[in-house]
Amino acid sequence: MKTILIDGLGLIGGSIALAIRKKWPDDRIVAVDVSPAVLEHAKRSGIIDEGSLQLNAVAADADVIVLSAPVGIIIDHIKTLAELSLKPEVIVTDVGSTKQEIVKHAQKLTEKKVIFIGGHPMAGWHKTTISAARADLFQSAYYFLIDDTLIDERHKAAARALQGLLSELDVKWLTVSASRHDRIVAQISHLPHILASGLVNMSQNEFQSSPLSLKLAAGGFKSITRIASSDPTMWTDILLSNRETLIDKINRFHQYLERVRQALAASDRESIRTFFEKAKVTRDNLNEQTGAHAPNFYDLFLDLPDRIGSLARVTRILENAKINLVNIHILEIREDVAGVLQLSFSNQEDRLLAKRELNRHGLPTIRGDQ
Amino acid sequence: MKTILIDGLGLIGGSIALAIRKKWPDDRIVAVDVSPAVLEHAKRSGIIDEGSLQLNAVAADADVIVLSAPVGIIIDHIKTLAELSLKPEVIVTDVGSTKQEIVKHAQKLTEKKVIFIGGHPMAGWHKTTISAARADLFQSAYYFLIDDTLIDERHKAAARALQGLLSELDVKWLTVSASRHDRIVAQISHLPHILASGLVNMSQNEFQSSPLSLKLAAGGFKSITRIASSDPTMWTDILLSNRETLIDKINRFHQYLERVRQALAASDRESIRTFFEKAKVTRDNLNEQTGAHAPNFYDLFLDLPDRIGSLARVTRILENAKINLVNIHILEIREDVAGVLQLSFSNQEDRLLAKRELNRHGLPTIRGDQ
Structure with missing residues (x-):
């Protein structure tokens, strides 16, 4: 023992x-x-x-x-x-x-x-x-x-x-190694936290002088800044214990930002396009590499007029058809509106089968073109 | 006509x-x-x-x-x-x-x-x-x-x-006014896009030399960088048409980052803590102002061993009890695992009622303490 x-x-x-x-x-x-x-x-x-x-x-x-x-x-x-x-x-x-x-x-x-x-x-x-x-x-x-x-x-x-x-x-x-570990987490976790919190703090000024912009901060802004709601004490500890790596990461991120600023100042369309294209390729690739679905690729969207009733109908139909679901999410895109249901599938077959089953039961999908 | x-x-x-x-x-x-x-x-x-x-x-x-x-x-x-x-x-x-x-x-x-x-x-x-x-x-x-x-x-x-x-x-x-419009969207949409894409591009180097870190880039990193998958041409257009405002925003963001870097260099615990605390207050407040729920506050978490079957059971139980749901989401926290279901409610009463109903039907919630 x-x-x-x-x-x-x-x-x-x-x-x-x-x-x-x-x-x-x-x-x-x-x-x-x-x-x-x-x-x-x-x-x-x-x-x-x-x-x-x-x-x-x-x-x-x-x-x-x-x-x-x-x-x-x-x-x-x-x-x-x-x-x-x-x-x-x-x-x-x-x-x-x-x-x-x-x-x-x-x-x-x-x-x-x-x-x-x-x-x-x-x-x-x-x-x-x-x-x-x-x-x-x-x-x-x-x-x-x-x-x-x-x-x-x-x-x-x-x-x-x-x-x-x-x-x-x-x-x-x-x-x-300890140093490699700390560099990896600095890049994929600590730096993103700093950026999200910095963005929120910077936005605060805008929001204070303009309650309007606050109401508009939906969708993308909220999802990119969600991690800014984490525990401040825990994160202070983490940052201080990874100081040198993070100082280096911040310096390097300054350079990435600076390149965008220069491209903007020079109205350099090609550089800006390349910047966004590279990011898209890497980010899309990340989805494949980590086994997640490409964004919106095998997704279905449908209206949820009566949130809880329609949701139960949808999941029951999928269950009866034994269709496997990768994720389910209600998109909070508008105020005061019931919302749009996003269903994610791991492949096109499942997606099409689900679409057919839902349509057959009188639940039209929004993306009707595919 | x-x-x-x-x-x-x-x-x-x-x-x-x-x-x-x-x-x-x-x-x-x-x-x-x-x-x-x-x-x-x-x-x-x-x-x-x-x-x-x-x-x-x-x-x-x-x-x-x-x-x-x-x-x-x-x-x-x-x-x-x-x-x-x-x-x-x-x-x-x-x-x-x-x-x-x-x-x-x-x-x-x-x-x-x-x-x-x-x-x-x-x-x-x-x-x-x-x-x-x-x-x-x-x-x-x-x-x-x-x-x-x-x-x-x-x-x-x-x-x-x-x-x-x-x-x-x-x-x-x-x-x-046009200028106020462009400042608002620069802050809540364009700058976040630049940060997300910059973070992805910077991470690419790390990922290229280390396939390992790529596998680890789950959760927070993926959600903060999701918008980097947007259409590059459309975003190039948007950036170029909001050049001056964005150059100003990038300059100001540099300052926010620089303050964090200096606090790290000086091991200034108080400044770092204040940085994260301010961000948390603003971000939490944003949820209230825009009518969304505070993160994890009225949430329930439960295991989804058999994804589609358990999901259908959960929504059926909520429907029968006429409990209103704000959001539903499967947390993709681990590879190869069915996942954890996150249910969000608009108030504590709904949350407790849902917890009771789910438990009564043999579905234990993970957060058992409240």
């Missing part, structure tokens, strides 16, 4: 606890969290065996320690652990959103012969703050293991042990 | 033709388009009475001319119209996405005593290229009339006549 210590019982820590519980019911799970209520609830529902508000009160017994708090706290707790006396073969790991800073601080553990393995499961759930975790939260998601921390056979064996412990998560394991 | 000339039978021109046909069945509708097939189809389906490939072949008979092609062509055709001999009381109007350039060129018409009224209906359908228009495409959408072109009583009377002609559209009419 091993003792697993989960430090931070949020969505990720909770999901990891559940996955371990399911696969290794004999292991003892101890959790540390700032909230007595969270610990009490987790204990009552059997997710953990014991809770503690203090890491140093329970760290000594642990065979595995999973640091699953925000990045700033992970770093603090690595420092704490480096001061404590731990089991000689304990494996310490983390789930932080950035890796270079954490790996740097974890050096203190390595110096004390404490095994540290850097990790990062990509759940894609940044936007939600749900506290109810699930054992299959990460199913088929990528879980990074950080190369820099797999320094010898002892560490590599520990990584394999960790993969065994977490096998119920059913993730895709990937090994990358 | 009046003759209405629709110049450009795309989504917007087609929808306007349908709306006029419905309200004023006695009017004669003539359309100009580059595509003989589009004209033939429109004629056969009774949307128009006559089609022509040449504007100058049919302009002389028109009582109203609606320029509904992309901005570049609208400007060309204004020049053409200024050379033709038109009916003395003809009303020329346009639906272009930017207004200052168009209004400037329309000066030529005004000099010849031809009435020109600038307009722009905001459909929010930029992303789709559907050719099947609908009379109610703009229902409850905003339709700008450009103040600069309402220069005297004769023009104001013409604007009222236009509103009568288009009353079937059921839009909300707004009067703004």
Whole structure:
């Protein structure tokens, strides 16, 4: 029987606890969290065996320690652990959103012969703050293991042990260096967040002097800025722990913007066209590469005069015809109007079959031309 | 009986033709388009009475001319119209996405005593290229009339006549100046497009050297860059016709980015936090102001193990309980996995009622804590 210590019982820590519980019911799970209520609830529902508000009160017994708090706290707790006396073969790991800073601080553990393995499961759930975790939260998601921390056979064996412990998560394991990890997430997650929040802040001035433009900010603006509603504290932490990479990314983005500005100043139609064309090719390609559907390609659109009734009719017709649906969405394109239903299919056959079935049941699709 | 000339039978021109046909069945509708097939189809389906490939072949008979092609062509055709001999009381109007350039060129018409009224209906359908228009495409959408072109009583009377002609559209009419219009759309539409496309182009390098990051670009990145898949030609036109405003916007956005870069360089936690907090407040407020729901606030999440069957069950349960739904969406958070269904409600009562009903029917919601 091993003792697993989960430090931070949020969505990720909770999901990891559940996955371990399911696969290794004999292991003892101890959790540390700032909230007595969270610990009490987790204990009552059997997710953990014991809770503690203090890491140093329970760290000594642990065979595995999973640091699953925000990045700033992970770093603090690595420092704490480096001061404590731990089991000689304990494996310490983390789930932080950035890796270079954490790996740097974890050096203190390595110096004390404490095994540290850097990790990062990509759940894609940044936007939600749900506290109810699930054992299959990460199913088929990528879980990074950080190369820099797999320094010898002892560490590599520990990584394999960790993969065994977490096998119920059913993730895709990937090994990358801390710096490459941080560059990737800077590009696909951190920089987009900065751009979205910057755009919102800049728009605020316009909106303040003109309530009209606020009413007009529908569709594209709202979807591009949605991530600006994320938790400011968490994002401040993330940015500060990925400082140098982000400074470089911002500098490079300045250059991209500057090229557009120059093309505009010179009325250089060809450059602007190339700029948009390149982006379209890459973005369309992204859909194919990640297995998602090309935008609007296998989509059907139909009116939803009576939102809930029509929706139920549509899904019933598709169910009866056993047509597989990739996505369903109500387009919020206009105020005060019931909306347009967008149905996405993975191929043209399904799309045409669905169109025929819906039309046959008196539900006309909007895009009648194909 | 009046003759209405629709110049450009795309989504917007087609929808306007349908709306006029419905309200004023006695009017004669003539359309100009580059595509003989589009004209033939429109004629056969009774949307128009006559089609022509040449504007100058049919302009002389028109009582109203609606320029509904992309901005570049609208400007060309204004020049053409200024050379033709038109009916003395003809009303020329346009639906272009930017207004200052168009209004400037329309000066030529005004000099010849031809009435020109600038307009722009905001459909929010930029992303789709559907050719099947609908009379109610703009229902409850905003339709700008450009103040600069309402220069005297004769023009104001013409604007009222236009509103009568288009009353079937059921839009909300707004009067703004051309420059204010262009500043608003620059902020909420054109600049976001530039940022999204710039982000995609910058990411391309990373993606090329690292197929891995491409696989990881899910969720946030995909939604923020979705508009980069729009039509490059149309967007080149739009940018060039709003050059000066956009150069100013890009310069100002540089400043916002630069402030973040400096805060990062100085490890200025307070500034970064304030940056994200301001953005969150504004963005959350935007949801309230435009009548949409706050993100995740009145949402329910549930697993969709069998996508189409479970979806049909969910909508049936909601329909039977007569619970009104604001939106429905399948979160594409992971590859190869059925997905998580997000249901949005307009208030907490509906949300709790839906949760109870779904749970009662054996469909557990993920966010179990509220």
